[in-house]
Amino acid sequence: MGTRPLLNRRLQGLGTTIFAEMSALATATGSINLGQGFPDTDGPREIAEAAARAVLTGQGNQYPPGPGIPELRQAVAEHQLRFHGLGHDPDTEVLVTAGATEAIAAALLALLEPGDEVIALEPFYDSYAACIAMAGAVRVPLTLRAPAFRPDLDELRSLITPRTRLLLLNTPHNPTGTVLTPEELAGIAALAVEHDLLVVADEVYEHLVFSGVHHPIAALPGMRERTVSISSAGKTFSFTGWKVGWVTASAPLVAAVRTAKQYLTYVSAGPFQYAVAEALRLPDEYFAAFRADLLRKRDLLADGLDAAGFQVFRPEGTYFITTDITPLGEKDGLEFCRSLPARCGVVAIPNVVFYDNTDAGRSLVRFTFCKRDDVLTEAVARLRRL
Ligand SMILES: *Cc1c(COP(=O)(O)O)cnc(C)c1O
Secondary structure, three states: OOOOOOOOHHHOOOOOOHHHHHHHHHHHHOOEEOOOOOOOOOOOHHHHHHHHHHHHOOOOOOOOOOOOOHHHHHHHHHHHHHHHOOOOOOOOOEEEEEHHHHHHHHHHHHHOOOOOEEEEEEOOOHHHHHHHHHOOOEEEEEEOOOOOOOOOHHHHHHHOOOOEEEEEEEOOOOOOOOOOOHHHHHHHHHHHHHOOOEEEEEOOOOOOEOOOOOOOHHHOOOOHHHEEEEEEHHHHHOOOOOOEEEEEOOHHHHHHHHHHHOOOOOOOOHHHHHHHHHHHOOOHHHHHHHHHHHHHHHHHHHHHHHHOOOEEEOOOEOOEEEEEOHHHOOOOHHHHHHHHHHHHOEEOEEHHHHOOOHHHOOOEEEEEOOOOHHHHHHHHHHHOOO
């Protein structure tokens, strides 16, 4: 085979995701997995029944339309209006994707030229670095630093160069739990307009904001024509395996993202699209109860981690808690997470893997709280033995 590496240069260093390593460790050691963020309780029964009904009645069992079924595009448009006051034409301004993951990939592949710079909030969600690399672009981190994890807008301004093409935002932010404030979003939007930048906004935790509400940057002046907003049914309805996501944006941006998307999966999740259309129309009580439930779980785990000696950064949103292990006499989050299953039967994720500036994340460790109360209680009891 010669000496040329099989994996191309763009993907070198990306390896396997930390979730594969840590979830395998959880299985091998029988540990409680508070690493990967998936709920251990499925979403609403009536939505699962809608999916089953769709399969059995032949809705979506063959290739659905490329942009997504009209019922779901209509439901997404209604959702954006109902929760965010944003109007969209379901035919030209909504695109259904294979989860938010495909939406992110398609947006970056469609909008970036090789060599373009992308400024992204660091720590990064794990697919960002890979998708930026696959697009041949260059990632530039805007580091959210402990303990506040706020973006520094002067620093953002200093990172913008003539090669900057796109800002990749994630609010509510995984893994820090930061929810960008209207003032921060206004500052970011002003820079995007001033420098004519595109914005990709990953908003998959839009319904998990524990005080106040999520603010979409697309709603700000001058942002509608330059923002690709991305969300997904996985987190909001606790069906992460269904992989139904969507893009909302202006018609030209949706057309660009659709061009890339049609050659990635073309289409996916036919019957699940019908079920998600129903889910998006659930009454306000569903969304309020979902948030209240996760808020209670947040406090259950945060109080437990605090009692176990971690420094806890209580998140404003998402279903993750970032902690600092320094008070436990530990320094290295990666080493800590690799030894944790053997020491006390719990799996967590070392935040350092989400950083380019590894010093900023070395001692940080992430736990998810989207698990049953008895699982969280047992995990906390185990962690207190540390
Ligand atoms: C879970 C997650 C995604 C992926 O969403 P899918 O719909 O499962 O593809 C994207 N971004 C963030 C920040 C996430 O936490």
